[in-house]
Amino acid sequence: MPRKTRARSSRDRELLRQMLRIRRFEERCVELYSGEKIRGFMHLYIGEEAVAAGVCHALTSEDAVVSTYREHGHALARGVPIRSVMAEMYGKAAGCSRGRGGSMHIFDAERRFYGGNAIVGGGLPVAVGLALADKLLSRGRVTACFFGEGAMAEGEFHECLNLASLWGLPVLFACENNLYAMGTALARSQAETDLALRAAAYDVAAWPVDGMDVRAVADAAERACESIRAGSGPHFLELRTYRFRAHSMYDPDRYRDKAEIEQWKLRDPLGQIRLPEDELAALEKEIAQELEDAVAFAEEAPIEPIEELTRFVYSEVRP
DSSP states (O other): OOHHHHHHHHHHHHHHHHHHHHHHHHHHHHHHHHTTSSOSOOOOOTTOHHHHHHHHHTOOTTSEEEOOSSOHHHHHHHTOOHHHHHHHHTTOTTSTTTTSSGGGOOOBGGGTBOOOOSSTTTHHHHHHHHHHHHHHTTOOOOEEEEEEGGGGGSHHHHHHHHHHHHHTOOEEEEEEEOSEETTEEHHHHOSOOOHHHHHHTTTOEEEEEETTOHHHHHHHHHHHHHHHHTTOOOEEEEEEOOOSSOSSTTOOOOSSOHHHHHHHHTTOGGGSSOOOHHHHHHHHHHHHHHHHHHHHHHHHSOOOOGGGTTTTSSOOOOO
């Protein structure tokens, strides 16, 4: 097999592995939520796995990731340990946010994963700040900022795109356009539904991508990151995707036609890459074992002691 073909095959297997890990993690979380092991709000990423897997594949360990409240997939693709994420879902002290953040506030500074943010568009100013620091210090890093198309109706989106373009900041704006901001269809809230065209108005390199095709996402993200590292300033990807589940576990999902959902499921990103049956079975087994270990870890992990609940409310004085 030619070297280029082997490299492509290796990349495809890794992309599929990441998508499968995210899907199986999310499916297990649904079971745990139904069993009241996980509480609070939970927003599932099922159907959108190609976006997280493809974009994160183009990043280095020195790059930063800023996410949304639908961030389990981003965290796992970024390399946040699955044990740490599951313990956080359980609200345990062994979680990546010490059990204080839960589903919507996954955070791991060591891996430069800066949230998890419950505020729509709230990660955009954080991403611009991180990128500004990197540029001022000539670090050669990229900050990837994930957000939904609903965030483009927020003032901070326009402020951040403008400043990032004006200052030539190394930001990859990754817009996950799943067509519904909570329960509102894109066409009912946005006069211009070509989101890449809207972003281009800020003199930012922008183009749409098939967000259900992980290869297309990875190619687009690699191209964008290469250009950003070369000093061309921010880039915007409109990743056209679809969530198969409701907005959150509390959402009855009455605003979408069931036939529409089923039509999108025919384009399931997990079906875009084919492996021999024995390889796929081995991969599924590996992920199942990893997931069982994560659940067992979360079950056994301690809850934060009551006497420490006020810790971190204020910064601690260091000698």
